Amino acid sequence: MNRYMTQRLFGIAVRAAALLVVGVLLLVIGVTVARGGGVLLADPSIVFTPPGSRYMLEGTGGFLHAVLGSLFIVGPATVVSMVAAVSTAVYLQSDYSSRRFSDGVNMFLNVLWGTPPIVYGVFVLTIIIATGAQTSLFFGIIAIAIFQYPIMTRYTDEALRAAPETVRESTYGLGATRFESMRMTVRAAAPGVIAGLVMGFARGIGDAATVLFTTGRSTRMPGGLFEAATTLPVLIFDQAMSFNAEVRSHAYAAAFVLTSVVLGLILLSKLLAGRYARYTPGGNR
Amino acid sequence: MTTDTDSLQNRAQSSRLGRRLLAERYSSYWLTGAGYLAIALFAGITLLLFYRSLPILSEYPLSSMLTSANWDPAANNFGFLPAIVGTIYVTALSMLMGVPIALGAAIYIAEYAEGRTKTLVAALIDVLAAIPSVIFGLVALIVVVPVIGRYVAPVFSENTVGVGIFTVSLVIAIVVTPFMTSLSVESLESLPDELRETSLGVGATKFETIRSVLLRAAGPGIFSAILLGFGRVFGATIVPALLIGGQTQIPNSIFSTGQTLPTLIVNDFGELMSLPLTQSALIFVGLMLVIVVWLFNFGAMLVQQRLKRRWQYQ
Numbered sequence: 388m389n390r391y392m393t394q395r396l397f398g399i400a401v402r403a404a405a406l407l408v409v410g411v412l413l414l415v416i417g418v419t420v421a422r423g424g425g426v427l428l429a430d431p432s433i434v435f436t437p438p439g440s441r442y443m444l445e446g447t448g449g450f451l452h453a454v455l456g457s458l459f460i461v462g463p464a465t466v467v468s469m470v471a472a473v474s475t476a477v478y479l480q481s482d483y484s485s486r487r488f489s490d491g492v493n494m495f496l497n498v499l500w501g502t503p504p505i506v507y508g509v510f511v512l513t514i515i516i517a518t519g520a521q522t523s524l525f526f527g528i529i530a531i532a533i534f535q536y537p538i539m540t541r542y543t544d545e546a547l548r549a550a551p552e553t554v555r556e557s558t559y560g561l562g563a564t565r566f567e568s569m570r571m572t573v574r575a576a577a578p579g580v581i582a583g584l585v586m587g588f589a590r591g592i593g594d595a596a597t598v599l600f601t602t603g604r605s606t607r608m609p610g611g612l613f614e615a616a617t618t619l620p621v622l623i624f625d626q627a628m629s630f631n632a633e634v635r636s637h638a639y640a641a642a643f644v645l646t647s648v649v650l651g652l653i654l655l656s657k658l659l660a661g662r663y664a665r666y667t668p669g670g671n672r
Numbered sequence: 673m674t675t676d677t678d679s680l681q682n683r684a685q686s687s688r689l690g691r692r693l694l695a696e697r698y699s700s701y702w703l704t705g706a707g708y709l710a711i712a713l714f715a716g717i718t719l720l721l722f723y724r725s726l727p728i729l730s731e732y733p734l735s736s737m738l739t740s741a742n743w744d745p746a747a748n749n750f751g752f753l754p755a756i757v758g759t760i761y762v763t764a765l766s767m768l769m770g771v772p773i774a775l776g777a778a779i780y781i782a783e784y785a786e787g788r789t790k791t792l793v794a795a796l797i798d799v800l801a802a803i804p805s806v807i808f809g810l811v812a813l814i815v816v817v818p819v820i821g822r823y824v825a826p827v828f829s830e831n832t833v834g835v836g837i838f839t840v841s842l843v844i845a846i847v848v849t850p851f852m853t854s855l856s857v858e859s860l861e862s863l864p865d866e867l868r869e870t871s872l873g874v875g876a877t878k879f880e881t882i883r884s885v886l887l888r889a890a891g892p893g894i895f896s897a898i899l900l901g902f903g904r905v906f907g908a909t910i911v912p913a914l915l916i917g918g919q920t921q922i923p924n925s926i927f928s929t930g931q932t933l934p935t936l937i938v939n940d941f942g943e944l945m946s947l948p949l950t951q952s953a954l955i956f957v958g959l960m961l962v963i964v965v966w967l968f969n970f971g972a973m974l975v976q977q978r979l980k981r982r983w984q985y986q
Contacts, residue, residue: 405793
C-alpha cells in the first residue's frame with residue numbers, strides 16, 4: 388500500500404469517526420424526542436401536576452416535585468458557586484497572587500475538575516452523617532455548588548484571561564485601587580463569565596450522582612430548605628428501572644424536559660456571549 | 673495591624689479615599705480566602721473521607737479487603753475485588769472504544785472539515801458533551817440493551833438480556849467521546865499554521881503531517897484530554913448503575929453482569945446506612961476513587977511537562 392492510499396484511507400476513517408459521533412447524537416436526541424415527546428403530547432399536564440401518593444409505583448399525578456426540586460437546588464447552588472468562582476478566578480488572574488501560587492491552585496482546580504461527581508456526593512453525605520443531619524434540599528445545594536465550582540472557575544478564568552490588558556492598565560493609570568480595577572476587568576470579561584454561568588447551570592441541572600445521596604430522593608413536593616427533595620436526573624434514574632410502563636413513560640417525558648432545558652441553556656449561553664460581546668472593549672472585532 | 677485598620681476606619685468616615693481603601697482591604701481578604709478555596713476543598717475531601725474510613729481500615733487489613741472476592745456487608749465480609757475488577761474492565765474497554773473515535777473526530781474537525789460543516793459538526797459535538805449522562809443511560813436501556821442481548825451477545829455465544837459490562841463500556845465510551853474530542857480539537861487548533869505548511873512543503877502527505885507533526889505537537893493537550901476522559905470513565909456512576917446489572921461477582925466474560933466501585937456505593941448506601949462498618953466501607957470506596965483519580969492527575973501533570981519539553985517545536 389503506497390502512501391497515497393494510506394492518506395486516502397485515513398481521510399475516510401476520520402470522516403467515519405466524525406459521522407459516527409454525530410450519528411449517535413442524532414440517535415440520542417431522536418429517541419428522547421420521539422419517546423418523551425409522545426408521552427408529553429398525550430398528557431402535557433404531568434409536568435405541572437404534583438405527584439400522587441403512590442407516584443413511583445403507579446405513576447399517578449406528575450413530576451412537578453422534581454422540576455421544582457431541580458430549580459430550587461441548582462438555582463441557589465449556581466449563585467453560590469458563581470460568587471466563589473469569580474472570586475477565585477479574580478484572585479488568580481489579577482495582582483493579588485504570585486504566578487507560582489496561581490499555577491499551584493490551577494493544578495488543584497484541574498484535579499477537582501477531573502474528580503468524579505460521586506465523590507462530591509459521598510463527601511457531602513459524610514458531612515451529613517458527621518453532623519447527624521438529614522438529607523435535604525440544603526445539602527443538595529451544597530453538593531451541586533461544590534461540583535460546579537471548578538467548572539465555573541475554569542470558564543471565568545478563561546474569560547478574564549481573554550479580557551484586554553488595556554482595561555487594567557488604564558484603570559490603574561486613572562488611580563483605581565486593585566478592587567476597582569478588578570471590577571472593570573470582570574465587566575470587560577462579562578460575556579465569557581455569563582457563558583460560564585449558564586454552562587455551570589446546565590452541568591449542575593444534569594448531574595445525578597452528586598444529589599443521589601444528599602437530597603433524599605423524595606416523592607413529594609419540596610417542603611422547605613431542610614426537607615427532602617429530588618431532582619429531574621434522580622427522578623429519571625429512579626423511574627428508568629421501574630416495572631410499571633406508566634412510570635417508565637414518565638421517565639421519558641422527564642428526559643425530554645431535561646434535554647430541552649440543557650440544550651436551550653447552551654443555545655442561550657452562545658447567544659448571550661455573542662450579544663454582550665458588542666458592549667465590551669475589543670469585542671466587536 | 674489593628675491600629676492600622678482603626679486609622680483606616682477613622683479616615684473612612686471622613687474621606688472618600690479612606691472608604692475606597694477600606695473596600696480594597698476587605699475585598700482583598702475575601703479574595704484571598706477564595707484563592708485558597710480549591711486547596712481547602714481538596715484537603716477537606718481527602719481528610720474527611722480518610723477519617724471516616726478509619727473504622728473499616730482498623731478492623732480488616734487493607735490487603736485482604738482488596739483481594740477478597742466476597743462482598744456481603746450484612747455478614748461483615750468486605751471484599752472489594754469484584755468491584756475493582758469490574759471497574760478495570762469497564763475503564764479499559766471504554767477507553768479502547770472511545771479514544772480512537774475521539775481522536776478521529778477531532779482530527780476531522782481540526783484538519784479536514786471546512787466552513788459551515790466545521791462549525792456545525794463542532795457545535796453538535798459540544799451539544800453531545802453537554803447532554804446529562806442519565807439521558808444516555810435511559811436511551812441505552814431502550815436501544816442498546818435489546819440490540820446487545822438479541823444480536824451481539826449470541827454472536828459470541830453468550831446468553832444475556834443485554835445489561836452487563838460490555839453494554840456499560842459502550843455507553844460510557846459514547847458519553848466521554850465528545851468530551852475528549854472537543855478538548856483535543858482545542859489543542860490541535862492552537863498549533864501554528866507554519867507547522868502544517870513546513871511539513872507539507874517538504875513533501876509529506878496530509879496523513880504524514882498529521883501523524884508525525886501535528887499529533888506530536890498537540891500531544892500534551894491530547895494527552896490531558898484523554899486523561900480527563902479517563903477520570904470521567906472511572907468515576908461514571910449513573911450509566912453503570914442503570915446498565916451493569918448490579919451483581920457483586922467477578923465477571924467471567926465481558927458480557928456478564930458485575931459491579932464497579934461507584935455502583936457499589938449507589939446500590940448499597942440506601943439499605944445499609946445504619947450499619948456503621950458498612951458505612952465506613954462505602955466511604956472507603958469513595959476514598960479509593962479519589963486517590964486513584966488524583967494520583968493519575970498529578971502523575972499526568974508530570975508526564976505532560978516532560979512531553980512538552982520533548983515534543984516542542986518552537
